[in-house]
Amino acid sequence: MPDTPKPDTAAEPDSLSRREAMLQILRVGGVAAAATGAGFWLNSRSTRPVPSSAEQVRKDHRIPSASDWPGLAIAQFPAENHSAEQGEPRTLVQKVIESLGGMSRFVRAQDVVVIKPNIAWDRTPEQAANTNPELVAEVVRQCRDAGAKRVIVTDVSCNEARRCFHRSGIEAAARSAGAEIILPDPDMFRDIDLGGVMLKTWPVFIPFLEADKIINMPIAKHHGLCGVTLGMKNWYGILGGQRSRLHQQIHQSLVDLAGFMLPTLTIMDCYRILLRNGPTGGDLEDVALKKTVVAGTDPVALDAYVAKAYWNLDPEHLPYLQLAANRGLGTVQFEQLAVKMSQLS
Amino acid sequence: MAQSRLPHVRRVSQIFFLLLFFALLILTTMRPGSSGSSEIHMRGPVRMFFILDPLVAITSALATHALYRGLIRSLIILVPTLFLGRFFCGWICPMGTLQHLAGSLKSEAKRGKQRVESNRYKRWQTVKYVVLLAGLVASAFGSMVIGTLDPFSLLVRSVGVALLPAVNFGARAVLLPLEHSHVHVIKTFGTYANTALQRTVLDLRQAHFNQALVLALLFIGILWASMRITRFWCRSICPLGALLGAVSRWSILGLHKDGSSCDKCNRCLLDCQGGDEPIGGVPWRKSECLMCMNCVGSCPHESLEFRFFRNEPEIASPDLGRRRTVTGLAAGVAAVPLLRANTGLAKSRHERLLRPPGSVEETDFLSRCIRCGECMKVCPNNSLQPTLTEAGLEGLWTPTLVPKTGYCEPSCVLCSEVCPTGAIWQITPKEKGWVAGGETQKSQPIRLGTAFYDRGRCLPWALATECIVCEEWCPVSPKAIYVEEAQVIDSSGAAKILKQPRVDPSRCVGCGACEYACPLQDRPAVYVTSIGESRSPSSQILLKRS
Numbered sequence: 001m002p003d004t005p006k007p008d009t010a011a012e013p014d015s016l017s018r019r020e021a022m023l024q025i026l027r028v029g030g031v032a033a034a035a036t037g038a039g040f041w042l043n044s045r046s047t048r049p050v051p052s053s054a055e056q057v058r059k060d061h062r063i064p065s066a067s068d069w070p071g072l073a074i075a076q077f078p079a080e081n082h083s084a085e086q087g088e089p090r091t092l093v094q095k096v097i098e099s100l101g102g103m104s105r106f107v108r109a110q111d112v113v114v115i116k117p118n119i120a121w122d123r124t125p126e127q128a129a130n131t132n133p134e135l136v137a138e139v140v141r142q143c144r145d146a147g148a149k150r151v152i153v154t155d156v157s158c159n160e161a162r163r164c165f166h167r168s169g170i171e172a173a174a175r176s177a178g179a180e181i182i183l184p185d186p187d188m189f190r191d192i193d194l195g196g197v198m199l200k201t202w203p204v205f206i207p208f209l210e211a212d213k214i215i216n217m218p219i220a221k222h223h224g225l226c227g228v229t230l231g232m233k234n235w236y237g238i239l240g241g242q243r244s245r246l247h248q249q250i251h252q253s254l255v256d257l258a259g260f261m262l263p264t265l266t267i268m269d270c271y272r273i274l275l276r277n278g279p280t281g282g283d284l285e286d287v288a289l290k291k292t293v294v295a296g297t298d299p300v301a302l303d304a305y306v307a308k309a310y311w312n313l314d315p316e317h318l319p320y321l322q323l324a325a326n327r328g329l330g331t332v333q334f335e336q337l338a339v340k341m342s343q344l345s
Numbered sequence: 346m347a348q349s350r351l352p353h354v355r356r357v358s359q360i361f362f363l364l365l366f367f368a369l370l371i372l373t374t375m376r377p378g379s380s381g382s383s384e385i386h387m388r389g390p391v392r393m394f395f396i397l398d399p400l401v402a403i404t405s406a407l408a409t410h411a412l413y414r415g416l417i418r419s420l421i422i423l424v425p426t427l428f429l430g431r432f433f434c435g436w437i438c439p440m441g442t443l444q445h446l447a448g449s450l451k452s453e454a455k456r457g458k459q460r461v462e463s464n465r466y467k468r469w470q471t472v473k474y475v476v477l478l479a480g481l482v483a484s485a486f487g488s489m490v491i492g493t494l495d496p497f498s499l500l501v502r503s504v505g506v507a508l509l510p511a512v513n514f515g516a517r518a519v520l521l522p523l524e525h526s527h528v529h530v531i532k533t534f535g536t537y538a539n540t541a542l543q544r545t546v547l548d549l550r551q552a553h554f555n556q557a558l559v560l561a562l563l564f565i566g567i568l569w570a571s572m573r574i575t576r577f578w579c580r581s582i583c584p585l586g587a588l589l590g591a592v593s594r595w596s597i598l599g600l601h602k603d604g605s606s607c608d609k610c611n612r613c614l615l616d617c618q619g620g621d622e623p624i625g626g627v628p629w630r631k632s633e634c635l636m637c638m639n640c641v642g643s644c645p646h647e648s649l650e651f652r653f654f655r656n657e658p659e660i661a662s663p664d665l666g667r668r669r670t671v672t673g674l675a676a677g678v679a680a681v682p683l684l685r686a687n688t689g690l691a692k693s694r695h696e697r698l699l700r701p702p703g704s705v706e707e708t709d710f711l712s713r714c715i716r717c718g719e720c721m722k723v724c725p726n727n728s729l730q731p732t733l734t735e736a737g738l739e740g741l742w743t744p745t746l747v748p749k750t751g752y753c754e755p756s757c758v759l760c761s762e763v764c765p766t767g768a769i770w771q772i773t774p775k776e777k778g779w780v781a782g783g784e785t786q787k788s789q790p791i792r793l794g795t796a797f798y799d800r801g802r803c804l805p806w807a808l809a810t811e812c813i814v815c816e817e818w819c820p821v822s823p824k825a826i827y828v829e830e831a832q833v834i835d836s837s838g839a840a841k842i843l844k845q846p847r848v849d850p851s852r853c854v855g856c857g858a859c860e861y862a863c864p865l866q867d868r869p870a871v872y873v874t875s876i877g878e879s880r881s882p883s884s885q886i887l888l889k890r891s
Binding site: 159165167281282 | 375377383385517521524543549550551725726754755756757780804810811812813814816817818819820821822823824828844862863864866
């Protein structure tokens with residue numbers, strides 16, 4: 001510091017001038033008032049922490065029922081003694097959508113469409129633990145053609161998500177068909193009141209809440225606890241949090257989820273189905289080639305049909321089906337629906 | 346080009362290699378390609394700095410009598426050092442560059458005279474040779490503890506396992522409120538920034554590591570010390586620096602001092618990195634010089650110059666003295682027997698010490714693992730954690746699988762692909778039992794351990810409640826977890842049929858998916874212990890595997 005000349009101490013008065021004293025009082029007073037104000041404000045804010053109340057955002061994505069179209073559309077290639085051929089899943093899904101009246105019946109221009117395949121596991125398409133990527137890509141393409149503003153493909157995976165999205169082939173196939181791929185970012189969940197019997201407040205992945213139309217694209221698989229995992233079980237993949245607890249009341253949980261998620265359309269992948277060691281599989285011997293796609297607007301009938309067709313399980317064996325029917329989500333008597341069966345060759 | 350310009354070239358080189366190092370470290374993560382094969386492998390030479398590292402090569406060669414995958418390339422550094430001296434420390438080493446940067450920060454406590462004094466040769470600079478000697482001897486006896494002090498090991502462990510996850514956490518804390526903002530512009534900005542960062546540096550999922558704070562504080566402590574003492578780490582501890590100093594004994598390049606023109610102005614000492622006495626009147630210390638060339642540039646009389654084949658007085662080899670040499674040798678000789686006479690390796694091995702897939706048998710593992718943390722950094726499930734006591738004191742900071750934080754994905758081999766020394770030997774997904782595509786041929790998969798049930802906590806066993814999430818997740822086929830229907834009585838006295846899970850030890854691979862998925866998150870009712878791990882013939886349950 002440069003040397004400053006020492007002030008003449010004799011000329012310095014002992015006390016501050018009036019003006020300086022006033023300023024000092026003002027400063028101290030201001031700080032004191034601010035501290036007091038802040039103290040009272042914070043004091044009044046102290047409330048016991050309670051979990052923030054969940055939002056109620058249940059949306060009905062269904063379209064009005066129409067009697068001119070079948071309730072259930074099935075398309076299949078002969079599968080006995082045949083091997084999988086590229087292009088078949090695409091033809092199958094084109095056929096079922098055509099049978100149901102075309103994608104324009106379900107998707108309007110400017111819609112935000114969320115497609116929910118099963119992308120839960122680190123498995124290849126041949127292992128049949130995730131939805132067939134060709135099917136997903138074709139549905140994306142049709143949604144784009146129907147004028148959708150955004151087509152989002154997403155799932156909350158069980159195994160590490162990037163790995164599942166990559167290995168399932170869905171990321172590449174859907175993206176090249178024009179879809180947006182959204183990975184399950186752990187920070188992109190909102191606490192939602194599902195309004196179920198068992199399921200009350202659960203974190204739901206945000207893209208599922210912001211959709212205009214939702215297309216459920218499950219794959220039919222064996223499951224150790226329920227026997228099968230079909231369309232309604234696919235809604236596990238909208239949840240975050242500790243969802244492994246749902247197994248404790250799996251049938252009621254499935255119905256609660258199905259009561260919350262009311263999809264525009266369900267397209268079930270039965271091109272390959274997993275007969276054993278589900279829902280993960282891993283061995284190609286667990287897989288059966290069925291070359292079939294089933295679609296419809298009644299999620300209950302769809303699950304009932306596929307359970308009967310491939311596992312010979314009646315609704316009595318799957319309590320959730322009856323519970324869902326009682327809740328008014330659909331009918332277990334799929335035979336009573338108009339079924340459009342297309343045998344391709 | 347005048348030699349006084351060389352420090353500028355050196356700075357460019359230092360920055361280049363520092364950025365390269367961080368780029369490779371950030372790339373040490375799972376990035377599935379957007380097209381082509383569904384196989385997921387490590388892309389890019391992320392092990393590069395380790396395989397160029399002569400300390401890793403020599404010590405692991407002493408310990409295992411072989412050079413693992415790519416380590417032969419350390420000759421690229423070793424041979425030129427024989428001819429040119431420790432150019433690596435001054436021009437390439439990213440740890441050295443960070444020290445250099447920290448030391449260049451202006452400080453009140455270190456200017457002028459203090460700085461000149463601190464850059465004079467100190468007797469404690471020989472400590473690193475003692476460390477090196479002890480490490481070499483210990484590795485010859487089969488323990489790779491010296492790897493802990495390797496500069497790249499230190500850097501990757503500190504930055505990759507402690508600092509980057511912290512940066513990730515901080516960045517998310519800033520971006521998240523933006524992303525959830527109600528103002529459209531802010532929300533859009535936050536979303537794009539987050540997406541862009543996630544594609545490059547941030548992880549989709551926040552990684553957590555045990556002891557991350559300890560590792561970070563040690564690293565910050567070293568940088569802090571080097572703000573006070575120029576290149577504190579390089580001068581006093583770094584065993585790689587010591588090795589390169591020792592082998593530059595016969596190098597043909599050296600510092601020429603024109604004694605007649607030197608007026609002892611001390612300017613050469615102001616920026617000397619190595620503490621190698623560039624000033625006139627005293628012999629130059631070859632093994633300490635980092636070839637930073639600062640002295641050449643700062644000499645006002647141009648009395649200093651690097652020349653080939655000079656014939657001048659110099660102190661070529663480390664000035665260690667008999668006593669310190671003996672200390673180093675004795676420490677190395679004593680370390681291994683002392684560490685291994687402990688329990689832990691042969692007896693009472695920790696039951697939760699699950700090594701990554703491909704790991705070699707434990708004794709061999711300890712003679713290879715340099716605790717660099719590459720495997721922990723790359724693991725996409727955040728499963729691998731640095732040990733504290735699980736592997737004994739000798740195994741401090743070696744990797745262990747902690748299924749509660751993440752299980753081992755049966756198709757994943759990334760840790761085995763980044764391991765520089767073969768402690769985790771490079772394996773293929775097939776060796777882990779992964780059969781993709783049309784392959785049907787099956788062999789015994791690598792096993793990390795075996796799962797067991799805690800029937801006092803398991804929902805269907807103890808709490809009369811349905812569950813079997815573990816069975817759902819079990820990734821092997823046929824599943825290693827099978828269920829048996831059993832009748833239980835609930836508290837109201839009603840009979841209930843439940844599925845109770847069991848483990849088939851001949852199928853279980855010890856991946857820990859069941860433990861990870863168990864709803865009892867604080868202490869899972871199914872847990873994996875190391876018995877049955879395929880790498881250890883002495884740690885088996887079954888007499889014969891089916």
